[in-house]
Amino acid sequence: MAVFKFRVYFEEDESIYRDVVIKHTQTFLDLHHAILKAYEFDNKHQATFYRSNDNWQQGREITLEKYDKPYKAEPLLMAETTIGSEVRNTNQKFTYTYDFHKQWGFLIELINVAKDEDSRLDYPAVVRSEGIGPKQYGTKGLLGDRFADIEEKYDLVRGAEGFNEKDEEGEDYGFEDVSDDYQDED
Template sequence: MVYKFRVILDTEEDIFRDIAILEEDNLEDLHNAIVNAFDFDGTELASFYTCDNQWNQNEEIPLFDTGDVAGEMKTMADYPLTSILDKENTKIIYVYDFLNMWTFLVELAAIEEVESGETYPSTLFSHGMMPMDAGDKSFEADMTNDIYGEFEDDLDDDDLDMFNDEEGGEHYEDYGFEDNWN
């Protein structure tokens, strides 16, 4: 059987690739197919994350064993696609390059018969151009529940100058700290 995935870059623009891969392949094979479909160089670390139907992240499945004891942690190569994804469990999250955090929503769209003469894995469809960078993930605080906001107006510029002293913290002596306390 062939698993057909839609791999969507988590951005505001519509950028996705449809990938077909054999069901007996593993998550490392899917990782390689995604790297090729999105024209990454493949030199960065990556992980898959299991998730629920609302894309809430659960268990990490890394490309390499990063555990304290070699062989203790299961990696992408240890997970056949069929062990994680099926008709009921169709979603998984993929993150490539942990410095840039390219994040993808990967969804199993179909399970079909192998087509004779086809080579797998393959990119079936490509939509959208990759941006130059992954973009910033926005983790904005909910300002309606900002517990610090009520105190911001209580500090005047003289209070803040105490912490921004150019002479190297002589005001800290008033609080029992030495210049080199750590």
């Protein structure tokens, strides 16, 4: 049974990627879940794959479900479409978009085809992770109201106090000079 290894790049920084191995008989829904798990995203939003060419231009759509939007061609459904049915060549590419409002983009490239499965793996599996992936909801979303409390307590929005700098004309930037306040206590 053929096993495909895909490199899933974060679109905004190709030094961030995850290598995912998947059986050719598994579906794009399985790949969808593997990518979300690899990047630590939740499974609450819309998503779609596109078969792609070497220039990352979008071709046939493979979608999580049929959405209320116009389609040039009837989309394939992730749950019904096997990976092997859409791989046309040894350097096949796909694009993947998750959360249509945030537009998380990933570039997927086939980097290896193996004939045999690894009995130690539960497919699909992430076999390599490079770089720190993006946070789906950002720092404020992760901390929620606690971040607002920290921001208020430490006044993170106001400039740093206790420092004074002046420009060439001697204009004060609004920071205090406290260097004279410190004395050696020898």
